[in-house]
Every structure is written in C-alpha cells, then in structure tokens.
Amino acid sequence: xxxxxxxxxxxxxxxxxxxxxxxxxxxxxxxxxxxxxxxxxxxxxxxxxxxxxxxxxxxxxxxxxxxxxxxxxxxxxxxxxxxxxxxxxxxxxxxxxxxxxxxxxxxxxxxxxxxxxxxxxxxxxxxxxxxxxxxxxxxxxxxxxxxxxxxxxxxxxxxxxxxxxxxxxxxxxxxxxxxxxxxxxxxxxxxxxxxxxxxxxxxxxxxxxxxxxxxxxxxxxxxxxxxxxxxxxxxxxxxxxxxxxxxxxxxxxxxxxxxxxxxxxxxxxxxxxxxxxxxxxxxxxxxxxxxxxxxxxxxxxxxxxxxxxxxxxxxxxxxxxxxxxxxxxxxxxxxxxxxxxxxxxxxxxxxxxxxxxxxxxxxxxxxxxxxxxxxxxxxxxxxxxxxxxxxxxxxxxxxxxx
Ligand code: GLA
Numbered sequence: 363x364x365x366x367x368x369x370x371x372x373x374x375x376x377x378x379x380x381x382x383x384x385x386x387x388x389x390x391x392x393x394x395x396x397x398x399x400x401x402x403x404x405x406x407x408x409x410x411x412x413x414x415x416x417x418x419x420x421x422x423x424x425x426x427x428x429x430x431x432x433x434x435x436x437x438x439x440x441x442x443x444x445x446x447x448x449x450x451x452x453x454x455x456x457x458x459x460x461x462x463x464x465x466x467x468x469x470x471x472x473x474x475x476x477x478x479x480x481x482x483x484x485x486x487x488x489x490x491x492x493x494x495x496x497x498x499x500x501x502x503x504x505x506x507x508x509x510x511x512x513x514x515x516x517x518x519x520x521x522x523x524x525x526x527x528x529x530x531x532x533x534x535x536x537x538x539x540x541x542x543x544x545x546x547x548x549x550x551x552x553x554x555x556x557x558x559x560x561x562x563x564x565x566x567x568x569x570x571x572x573x574x575x576x577x578x579x580x581x582x583x584x585x586x587x588x589x590x591x592x593x594x595x596x597x598x599x600x601x602x603x604x605x606x607x608x609x610x611x612x613x614x615x616x617x618x619x620x621x622x623x624x625x626x627x628x629x630x631x632x633x634x635x636x637x638x639x640x641x642x643x644x645x646x647x648x649x650x651x652x653x654x655x656x657x658x659x660x661x662x663x664x665x666x667x668x669x670x671x672x673x674x675x676x677x678x679x680x681x682x683x684x685x686x687x688x689x690x691x692x693x694x695x696x697x698x699x700x701x702x703x704x705x706x707x708x709x710x711x712x713x714x715x716x717x718x719x720x721x722x723x724x725x726x727x728x729x730x731x732x733x734x735x736x737x738x739x740x741x742x743x744x745x746x747x748x749x750x751x752x753x754x755x756x757x758x759x760x761x762x763x764x
Contacts, residue, residue: 379526382534386556387598388659390504390536390631392427392470393420394606397566397635401433401481404450405458412462414638421467423650424659425634427504427536428462429470435483442492444484459501470504470536471497475520476511485511486524494527497535504536507555509544517545518554525554538603538631543588548595548602557601557631561588564605568617568751569694582608582621583694589628593665594714596629602665603631610636610645616752619732620692622648623753626658627666627678627690653731654755657688664715666690675699675748679710681717687726687758693748700747701754705740719758726758 393411395403412428415421434455436447446455459469473493474485486493486507497505507524509517521539528535539558541547547558565572565579572579580588585604596602607625609618625632634649641649657680666680666688674695680688687710693699705721712718719726726740732755739761746754 379529381525381537381553381555382529384599385534385536386601388661388663389601389629390427390538390557390633391425391655391659392429392468392504392632393425393634393638394427394429394431394470394506396431397564397606397608397611398637403430403433405453408458409461411638412465412467414641415467416465418638418641418646419650420634420638420646421465423652424655425632425649427468427470427633429472429504429506429633430458431472431506432474432479432481432508433483434471435473435479438484438489442489443496444489444493455500463501468503469501470506470538471500471502472506472508474508474510474512475515475517475524475541476509476513478511480508480510487512487515487520490523490527491530494524494531494535497528498531498533502533502535504538506538506540509541517541517547518550521547521551521554540603548592552595552600556599557603559603559605560592561585561604564608566608566611566613568613568621582613582617582624586624586628589665593667596663596665598661598663601629601631601663604628606631606633606635607649608635609648610634610641614751615644615648616749618645618648620751620753622651623654623690623732623755624678624692626654626755627680627688629658629660629663629665629680632658651731653729653734653757657682657731657755657757660688662715664712664717667712669710673699675701677703679712679719681712681715681719682757685760687719689756689758691746691748691754691756693750693752696750698747698749701745703744705742705744725761727761729757729759731755731757 436445462469476485477487478485537555539555543560551558563579567581569583570581660682670677676692678690710719
C-alpha cells in the first residue's frame with residue numbers, strides 16, 4: 363500500500379511539475395563570482411559584492427542577482443544533504459542569502475547535473491530533490507546548473523529532473539541551464555529553464571581563442587559569431603545566454619563598451635563578472651548606462667540580428683516596443699573606420715518576428731546612447747567615425763506623421 367502511494371506521488375509530481383513561469387520576462391541582470399574570482403570565493407567577498415552592487419548604482423540600474431558560482435560546496439552530510447565549505451562560508455548559506463535579501467537583492471547559487479561540479483565539488487546527480495529542497499530552505503532565487511561529469515546522462519532529461527525538483531521544492535527559482543550549447547538546449551530549453559548557455563566559456567579578450575588543451579574559452583567576437591541562427595528560439599522567460607560579462611576585467615574601455623552593447627543587442631542576460639568593489643569610473647558608466655540597458659530590457663524581448671557586414675564593420679538591428687529600433691555599428695577591425703549609412707536606401711525586415719523599419723516611408727529620430735544626445739533624423743545620411751573595437755549605439759523612434 364505504502365509503495366503504491368509513493369508511486370502515485372512520484373507520478374503526480376512529474377505530471378504537474380513545470381517551470382516556474384514569469385520569473386525572467388526580461389533578461390536576468392546580476393553578478394556572478396566566476397569570471398573574476400574563480401574558486402577563490404568566501405562569504406566576505408560575496409557580501410562585499412552585494413554592498414557594492416547597491417553603492418555603485420548598479421542596483422538602481424536594474425541589477426538584482428548576486429550569484430555564487432562553483433566552489434562554495436563542502437561535503438554532503440550523513441543524510442546526503444549538501445553543506446557549504448565550512449572554511450569559506452562559516453556562517454552558512456542561509457545567513458548569506460538573508461544578508462543579500464536585506465539589501466533588496468536576490469540570491470543565486472550554482473550546481474552541476476553531473477556527479478561532480480567542474481571545480482570538483484559534489485554535483486547534484488542523484489541528489490536533485492534533496493538539493494532543490496535545501497536551496498528553497500536557504501532562500502535561493504536563481505540556480506545556475508552546469509554540465510561537467512555527466513557521462514551517460516541525457517541533457518534534456520537531466521535538466522528536466524532538476525526543473526521538477528525545483529518545482530517540487532516550492533520556491534520560485536530562476537533556472538539557468540549551463541550546458542554550453544552541446545545538445546542544442548535552445549530546442550528543448552523553453553519549458554525547462556529561463557535561460558540557456560549557447561557556447562563554452564567566455565574569456566576577457568575581445569577577439570581570441572584560449573586553448574586549455576581539453577577545452578577552449580572564447581573571446582567576445584567568437585561568442586558573438588556563435589549566436590548565428592539562434593534568435594528565433596529566444597523571448598520573454600526563455601533567453602539565449604552567450605555567457606557572463608567580462609566588462610571591467612581587463613579589456614580596453616572601447617572593447618568593454620562594444621561587448622556590453624552587443625550583449626544588449628542580443629537580449630542576453632547581463633550578469634557582470636568583475637570585482638564590483640573596485641571599478642573604474644568608465645566601468646561603472648558602461649555597466650549602469652540606463653538607456654543602453656533599456657535596449658536589453660525592452661519588453662518585446664526580441665533578440666537583435668546582423669543586417670550588414672563588410673570590411674570588419676557590422677550593423678545590427680533590434681526591434682523594440684512602440685516601433686522603436688536599436689541600431690549598433692560595430693567596428694571589429696584594429697583600425698578606426700569612417701562609416702556612412704544612407705537610411706533612405708534601406709528597408710530592414712525582421713521576417714522571424716514580423717517587424718519592419720522602412721526608412722523610405724518612415725522618418726525616425728536618432729539618439730546616440732553612449733553620447734546621450736539626440737543627433738538628427740533618418741532623413742539625413744549617418745556619417746561617423748568608429749574607433750577600433752568599438753561601437754556606435756543608436757535608438758531610433760518613429761516621428762508620427764499627421
Ligand atoms: C563551467 C561553466 C562556467 C563556470 C565553471 C565553474 O566551465 O561554464 O561558467 O561555472 O564551470 O567551474
């Protein structure tokens with residue numbers, strides 16, 4: 363009899379399990395420890411980042427999540443429940459989550475679908491429901507779920523199991539699928555998670571590949587190129603994730619600006635990965651430019667697309683609400699380029715999302731979002747100089763014709 367009850371409960375849990383809907387209607391914004399600190403994390407660093415997110419103005423600009431990546435874990439206890447590393451997190455995870463919540467922020471954590479995390483800590487394989495229960499008890503709001511040590515596992519099934527476990531635990535938690543695009547998560551991720559990584563790891567370099575032997579990490583331009591063909595899969599509550607930001611981690615200011623602008627054009631999650639307690643004025647200006655962030659957070663949730671490319675210059679378009687458009691001119695070359703764009707000769711069509719900017723028929727006002735200035739209309743040709751590895755980012759709004 364008991365066994366039958368258990369089977370009924372199990373069937374019911376998986377039949378009624380679903381993803382928590384509506385938690386990421388615009389791309390999630392926050393900070394994650396990995397890109398800057400790697401495994402060298404502890405509760406003091408994480409608290410300091412939460413303080414800095416508030417003090418730097420990032421919270422006001424829309425950043426919300428403070429996410430601890432790999433290496434927070436200690437051993438499982440005798441019942442199999444995961445515990446934090448007692449040296450690094452002596453006050454426990456609940457206390458840290460409470461601290462982050464007391465600042466008006468949300469708290470994220472990391473685990474892995476395999477039996478170990480990429481950093482060699484205990485993974486969630488076989489412990490999914492226990493781990494999800496702990497996260498809910500601790501007050502976790504966001505889970506990044508990685509893909510190391512997953513031999514023999516089916517990716518969709520593994521992520522579905524954790525989704526169901528989170529749902530059963532009862533606390534709404536954003537579910538970030540970190541499977542590196544190996545098994546095309548864009549094809550099955552929509553009902554499982556709120557975002558999915560589309561590539562391997564990013565590195566703090568604009569245009570390069572770093573070979574680590576068994577794996578590679580990718581520069582900003584390499585990751586940008588890997589997004590080709592994926593925009594149809596993304597939208598509110600289910601985003602393509604081209605990995606976290608490297609702004610403030612050593613690239614030039616121009617490169618950081620270009621990286622941030624392109625991640626906004628891609629409607630990518632904006633998860634900063636730098637030391638928030640030690641930022642230059644330029645880094646803060648990039649990360650908190652409200653008008654640029656508005657391009658990313660636009661409620662239509664449509665990912666931008668490349669409209670034109672020639673001689674290392676690319677022009678990207680992103681449809682926005684109220685028939686507005688974001689336009690980004692990207693200079694990938696090592697040299698400054700002058701560009702001239704005759705709007706009136708162009709009719710930009712987004713056939714996937716059924717949007718059109720017909721500059722032959724409609725005139726738009728133009729605002730330069732980095733200069734924070736209105737710069738005329740699309741009646742005139744746009745002529746500008748773009749420094750190497752930099753962008754010009756514009757918002758176009760249609761002038762109502764009477
Ligand atoms: C993988 C992920 C990274 C990071 C590390 C942690 O490489 O893709 O984003 O979480 O694991 O070990």
